[in-house]
Amino acid sequence: MPEKKLMELIRRLPKVDLHVHLDGSVRPGTAIELAKQQRIELPEKEIDKLLPHMQIAGECNNLEEYLEKFQLIGPLLQTPESLELSAYETVKQAYDQNCLYMEVRFGPQLHRQLGLSLDQSINAAITGLKKGEAAFGVKANVIVCCLRHHSTSLNCEVVEAAASFLGKGLVGIDLAGDEAGYPAKLFEDVFALAASKRLPVTIHAGEAAGPVNIKDAIEKLGAVRIGHGVRLREDPDLLAAIAAEKIPLEMCPVSNIQTKAAASWEDYPLRDYFDRGLSVTVNTDNLTVSNTTITREYAILADRFGFSVEELVQLVRNGIEAAFLGEEDKQALKRKLETFVLPT
Numbered sequence: 422m423p424e425k426k427l428m429e430l431i432r433r434l435p436k437v438d439l440h441v442h443l444d445g446s447v448r449p450g451t452a453i454e455l456a457k458q459q460r461i462e463l464p465e466k467e468i469d470k471l472l473p474h475m476q477i478a479g480e481c482n483n484l485e486e487y488l489e490k491f492q493l494i495g496p497l498l499q500t501p502e503s504l505e506l507s508a509y510e511t512v513k514q515a516y517d518q519n520c521l522y523m524e525v526r527f528g529p530q531l532h533r534q535l536g537l538s539l540d541q542s543i544n545a546a547i548t549g550l551k552k553g554e555a556a557f558g559v560k561a562n563v564i565v566c567c568l569r570h571h572s573t574s575l576n577c578e579v580v581e582a583a584a585s586f587l588g589k590g591l592v593g594i595d596l597a598g599d600e601a602g603y604p605a606k607l608f609e610d611v612f613a614l615a616a617s618k619r620l621p622v623t624i625h626a627g628e629a630a631g632p633v634n635i636k637d638a639i640e641k642l643g644a645v646r647i648g649h650g651v652r653l654r655e656d657p658d659l660l661a662a663i664a665a666e667k668i669p670l671e672m673c674p675v676s677n678i679q680t681k682a683a684a685s686w687e688d689y690p691l692r693d694y695f696d697r698g699l700s701v702t703v704n705t706d707n708l709t710v711s712n713t714t715i716t717r718e719y720a721i722l723a724d725r726f727g728f729s730v731e732e733l734v735q736l737v738r739n740g741i742e743a744a745f746l747g748e749e750d751k752q753a754l755k756r757k758l759e760t761f762v763l764p765t
């Protein structure tokens with residue numbers, strides 16, 4: 422199929438995105454606008470020139486370098502208004518790609534430089550998502566991130582705050598940041614607290630470090646989903662266990678190649694994991710930093726890995742199944758997906 426036709430077909434396919442960071446998805450034009458409003462100096466004032474500061478363009482050697490692209494946006498997202506607007510626009514961007522449902526994550530401790538409380542920052546993100554939900558009909562919930570370089574006490578504060586929003590627009594908790602520098606086992610106390618609050622847990626693991634982090638995320642931190650999990654194949658026994666337990670992997674193809682979680686597309690294990698029956702889901706990670714859309718992610722799978730439309734539909738189904746939603750909501754999403762008519 423010609424590339425343009427394939428892209429349009431995939432854009433029309435109803436999709437979900439369970440792994441997308443708010444701060445990595447702010448449109449560059451919005452960043453310029455936020456800087457103007459808040460009188461914050463940016464290195465460049467035009468979108469084209471600003472982009473390389475917010476986006477992976479050329480070489481990126483590892484996750485650490487990838488995470489440097491978040492530095493510019495941090496100071497711009499310190500007010501309820503800026504968080505709300507970015508959340509709203511993330512839903513708009515998902516709507517443009519015919520996304521039915523999304524879980525948008527961010528680290529509330531990163532947005533307190535001007536004195537916001539955790540509750541205020543979480544509330545702002547939820548308000549933006551719910552306004553987006555009302556405007557565009559895309560269902561959207563928040564996941565909050567603990568950060569690997571933060572102390573146990575800062576992360577426990579996030580757990581406590583998250584618990585008070587559970588079921589009110591917040592659906593889970595995550596651990597993000599520099600995986601190579603801070604292994605999963607350092608966070609047992611934080612996630613024991615999360616378990617006591619019955620917060621659903623997903624953890625970034627097997628992206629910038631080996632499979633032991635995936636194992637620890639599940640066994641020691643109570644993760645019921647894994648962010649990325651690219652390096653799972655390095656432990657065949659663990660891979661078999663995760664397949665048997667149907668623990669979903671939130672894979673983000675474009676980001677996974679940029680961070681060198683896999684050395685190249687030839688070496689990317691998503692197709693292999695899918696064929697082996699793992700619950701593979703497809704997500705974006707960061708719309709701006711990775712310069713991607715959910716359509717682009719699926720198109721790459723069709724183009725490079727020969728996924729048929731039926732197989733792409735199965736990947737969306739996996740995403741719905743893995744969502745932090747109740748059965749009724751999942752059924753409603755599945756019904757919407759089934760209305761998609763395959764071209765003959």
Ligand SMILES: O=c1[nH]cnc2c1ncn2[C@@H]1O[C@H](CO)[C@@H](O)[C@H]1O
Nearest residue numbers: 442444491526527528566597598625
């Ligand atoms: O792929 C990733 N792996 C690990 N951490 C990430 C990734 N993308 C973003 N963040 C981190 O999560 C924070 C909250 O959204 C971001 O500020 C960034 O530091």
Ligand SMILES: [Zn+2]
Nearest residue numbers: 442625648706
């Ligand atoms: Zn991520």
